[in-house]
Amino acid sequence: MTELNINFWTIAPQIVLTIFGFLLMLIGSATRSKNFGNLHLIAVFGFLLALVANIYTMGNRQLGFSNMVMVDDLSTYFNIIFFISGIIVSFVSEGYIDGKIKHKGEYYALITFSVLGMTFISSSLDFIMLFLGLEIMSFSVYVLAGMFKKDIRSAESALKYFLLGSFSTAIFLLGIALLYGAFGTTNFAYMLQTYTKYFETEKSINLIAGSSLVLTGIIFKIAVVPFHMWTPDVYDGAPTSVTAFMATAVKASAFLMLIRVYLIGLRPLVFDVAGVIAILAIITMTVGNLSALPQKNIKRMLAYSSIAHAGYMLVGFVALNQISLSAIMFYLFSYVFMNVGAFTICSLFEKEGVGCELSDLSGKGFKHPFLGLMTVIFMFSMAGVPPTAGFIGKFYIFTGAIQSGYVSLAIIGVLNSAISAYYYLRVLVYMFFKDYEGGVSPNVLYPSTAIGLVLSAVGVLALGVIPGFLFNAATQAFTFLF
Amino acid sequence: MEQIPILSIVTFFPLIGVIILLMIDRENYGVQKGIAFIVTLINFFISLYVLYHFKEDTASMQFVESYPWIEKLGIYYFVGIDGISVLLFMLTTFLCPICILCSWTYIEKHVREFLIAMLFLEVGMLGAFIALDLFLFYIFWELMLIPMYFIIGVWGGKRRIYAAIKFVLYTLFGSVLMLIAILVLYFYVGSKTGVYTFNLLKLYETLAPYEVQVWLFAAFALSFAIKVPMFPLHTWLPDAHVEAPTAGSVILAGVLLKMGTYGFIRFAMGLFPHATQAATPLFVTLSIIGIIYGALVAMMQPDVKKLVAYSSVSHLGAVMLGLFSLNSQGIEGGIYQMLNHGLSTGALFIMIGMLYERRHTRLIEDFGGLTKAVPIFAVFFMIVTLSSIGLPGLNGFIGEFLIFMGAFKANKLWAVFAASSVILSAAYMLWMFQRVMFGPITKEENKNIKDLNLREISLMVPVILLFFVMGIFPNYFLNKMHTSVNSFIDRYNKSIAITTSQLEKQGIIKGGE
Numbered sequence: 001m002t003e004l005n006i007n008f009w010t011i012a013p014q015i016v017l018t019i020f021g022f023l024l025m026l027i028g029s030a031t032r033s034k035n036f037g038n039l040h041l042i043a044v045f046g047f048l049l050a051l052v053a054n055i056y057t058m059g060n061r062q063l064g065f066s067n068m069v070m071v072d073d074l075s076t077y078f079n080i081i082f083f084i085s086g087i088i089v090s091f092v093s094e095g096y097i098d099g100k101i102k103h104k105g106e107y108y109a110l111i112t113f114s115v116l117g118m119t120f121i122s123s124s125l126d127f128i129m130l131f132l133g134l135e136i137m138s139f140s141v142y143v144l145a146g147m148f149k150k151d152i153r154s155a156e157s158a159l160k161y162f163l164l165g166s167f168s169t170a171i172f173l174l175g176i177a178l179l180y181g182a183f184g185t186t187n188f189a190y191m192l193q194t195y196t197k198y199f200e201t202e203k204s205i206n207l208i209a210g211s212s213l214v215l216t217g218i219i220f221k222i223a224v225v226p227f228h229m230w231t232p233d234v235y236d237g238a239p240t241s242v243t244a245f246m247a248t249a250v251k252a253s254a255f256l257m258l259i260r261v262y263l264i265g266l267r268p269l270v271f272d273v274a275g276v277i278a279i280l281a282i283i284t285m286t287v288g289n290l291s292a293l294p295q296k297n298i299k300r301m302l303a304y305s306s307i308a309h310a311g312y313m314l315v316g317f318v319a320l321n322q323i324s325l326s327a328i329m330f331y332l333f334s335y336v337f338m339n340v341g342a343f344t345i346c347s348l349f350e351k352e353g354v355g356c357e358l359s360d361l362s363g364k365g366f367k368h369p370f371l372g373l374m375t376v377i378f379m380f381s382m383a384g385v386p387p388t389a390g391f392i393g394k395f396y397i398f399t400g401a402i403q404s405g406y407v408s409l410a411i412i413g414v415l416n417s418a419i420s421a422y423y424y425l426r427v428l429v430y431m432f433f434k435d436y437e438g439g440v441s442p443n444v445l446y447p448s449t450a451i452g453l454v455l456s457a458v459g460v461l462a463l464g465v466i467p468g469f470l471f472n473a474a475t476q477a478f479t480f481l482f
Numbered sequence: 483m484e485q486i487p488i489l490s491i492v493t494f495f496p497l498i499g500v501i502i503l504l505m506i507d508r509e510n511y512g513v514q515k516g517i518a519f520i521v522t523l524i525n526f527f528i529s530l531y532v533l534y535h536f537k538e539d540t541a542s543m544q545f546v547e548s549y550p551w552i553e554k555l556g557i558y559y560f561v562g563i564d565g566i567s568v569l570l571f572m573l574t575t576f577l578c579p580i581c582i583l584c585s586w587t588y589i590e591k592h593v594r595e596f597l598i599a600m601l602f603l604e605v606g607m608l609g610a611f612i613a614l615d616l617f618l619f620y621i622f623w624e625l626m627l628i629p630m631y632f633i634i635g636v637w638g639g640k641r642r643i644y645a646a647i648k649f650v651l652y653t654l655f656g657s658v659l660m661l662i663a664i665l666v667l668y669f670y671v672g673s674k675t676g677v678y679t680f681n682l683l684k685l686y687e688t689l690a691p692y693e694v695q696v697w698l699f700a701a702f703a704l705s706f707a708i709k710v711p712m713f714p715l716h717t718w719l720p721d722a723h724v725e726a727p728t729a730g731s732v733i734l735a736g737v738l739l740k741m742g743t744y745g746f747i748r749f750a751m752g753l754f755p756h757a758t759q760a761a762t763p764l765f766v767t768l769s770i771i772g773i774i775y776g777a778l779v780a781m782m783q784p785d786v787k788k789l790v791a792y793s794s795v796s797h798l799g800a801v802m803l804g805l806f807s808l809n810s811q812g813i814e815g816g817i818y819q820m821l822n823h824g825l826s827t828g829a830l831f832i833m834i835g836m837l838y839e840r841r842h843t844r845l846i847e848d849f850g851g852l853t854k855a856v857p858i859f860a861v862f863f864m865i866v867t868l869s870s871i872g873l874p875g876l877n878g879f880i881g882e883f884l885i886f887m888g889a890f891k892a893n894k895l896w897a898v899f900a901a902s903s904v905i906l907s908a909a910y911m912l913w914m915f916q917r918v919m920f921g922p923i924t925k926e927e928n929k930n931i932k933d934l935n936l937r938e939i940s941l942m943v944p945v946i947l948l949f950f951v952m953g954i955f956p957n958y959f960l961n962k963m964h965t966s967v968n969s970f971i972d973r974y975n976k977s978i979a980i981t982t983s984q985l986e987k988q989g990i991i992k993g994g995e
Contacts, residue, residue: 386624386625387621391624399555429643
């Protein structure tokens, strides 16, 4: 049990990211006075190298570091989501933070470290490992949220996120402690092995309490109703590029935690958990959508809509079959593309200190055709209209739900997605249907931002037209369960 | 046997136009319109190949193409055409160049974007008519929404935003439930036969028990009934029609509404015969209410375009009645009437659009005595009006006659109610015509309206010619659908002969061939 099989290959991507994180910090501080403008490219390069390392470790399941770390298809595929999110966010950040943040090196280093934390989550086979990853990720994001030091809303966002986040982490930690008390170990594999030995006949109170507290900690990060209160304020106040990162990569990692904990470590409990989540999913979708309906501020609308999207993905978790779980992964992939794209559009039309109101978009679609086209693609994808990735993601999720017999859940889901069409399409109403009224013109479109947007749009359309390959890969990642 | 993938070529050919348009200078409106027109016209000529090589003596799908798309779930790019869809397919390719021609001067802003939307719309419509895989059909079905949303919302009238959103939300709510029904059917049939497939022809072979059929039919029917639109789900239609630009109205009336009736016959009725049988009284009642209600409301409209919009509700009610007569006359009449309605109502919208361009009003009271000012227009308008009423010798008559015959065979009472539409439609159309065209010219502005120019005449002539051809030689068209319609009826009768109790006992029964 205590065999120390250090296996550095299992953390190859993490090593790359650590090196690049420090590198970015050093270069950032060394070049601060010269206003060196290519830090985002270094970050992108780092993510690409990590991606290569990640692909290199793909294939067989490997254990390392006293079975604390496990690399399998699930972790490597989720790592790809994190890296792609990191790459696109780095691309679109440069134009947005230029001139607003002096310490760009720190910004990119924090993004890199945050992704580092996520990769640790993805390959953890132990609660301690998982917790370390969670903390590395969370702390980086807390700081990122307050990166606009002079903007009072950014500071508010960071403080709020930090306080509530640490609170939820404390709950999470208490849950781990109780589970340790129940099992005598924090390792998922041993937990699974010893479950029948301890709890064959009766579930102990430690187990139930611990598992519930851990679940609470996780769904706080996913922003499931009723633990969603922080989301609108934090998402709204944080720098938009950071919000895009939070809504995609951080959310993906939270879903990964859910899958790791309840499909490996506490697998015997998963059906109990799924029953709870089924109700939460319905509430989350509905509350998210209904709150998004009246929003006039696009960033806030997207924040609420991200709650709703989490609700759809939870439906995939409830159904618990190969299609639905793979669908979560597919959805998260497509969500990275469409959501980062949407937030980027929002950031381009943002005014200092006010954010982006719907009315700021009046008639801008025809005035700025490139941005208009991008908005069309992202909004239709968010609304789930073919031929976009957003549609295919929802299709897979509901296919999975129906396969497991959750027809009513699927019906509530699709009705919600029809409601959501209203507020997504309203963005297009303002952009294309209203007349151009002058007003603020969009911020300068940096080439890197354009690259990021095009990457996202291509991702959305490619996954919408040829989804098969990614879906096959995703199902392969879950073969260990079925 | 190797053959050219003609259906895919026709369906995706408009995308070539999109690519060319994207490369042209933004301001060069003339060239842009020319290219879009030529592309759609060429597409029409290519599609004639389908009509020419279409075999009338077989009910099976023709020009079939099948490629795996998402193999894991049994989704195929599977297309084909039969007697039910071939004429609707042709109608679409026929109307598209006309639509582009009729918006030549009507669309003044963002011309390139308008043309791109039209071309995308054509892809969506053609795709929906040829798709034989439920998933593929759903993709095309939804795909039509996006361009139509923009066409109404950007180039529409004053209340365009309201109309566009109403149109999209109505359609979306219906179609998402259909998606669920598709999935339930997919898993149901898959679990019984072991073959998970979205292939429509395979799904035809398996009948679900009655309780399952009813729910699935309800979901499909809701989605299609919104699109048709059947009373009482029709309220989006007048808004969408009135606010849409001419070309949008023409496509909406000509093709999009047919998508609903086509969906009924191809999917809802084909897949769920027992539920269809059970729902027939309800749908016939709604159709008849639609026929009479639409006509009465149309009569009272002050706005010509709204009048025609409500007349669509009435006409589509007749089509639905024909389909739900479930005999060969009724269904053939229904399909024929789909074509007729597409052409005559489309033509009416075009002519109203021409009037609107000249006078910037559509209110009946603003006109009067136009025959003196615009004689050529008056002649065309007369023919179109008569075709819409269903005058013998013109296309409308054949369709209505067949529908009444079918309805009469099914239930005499239905025919009695349905036949009232003849009188009512004559009443509202002719009364409108009288108030707009005859009498003294009361308004000063009406005296100097320009008559039709060469472009407008040349776009009307093919439509008018087709009125006569379809009115005088209906057999050319009816022959194309005979075999398919008969096989549809055969399959339907065979299916409902399997009693409900048998369905329940075995859970599933291999029907069909």
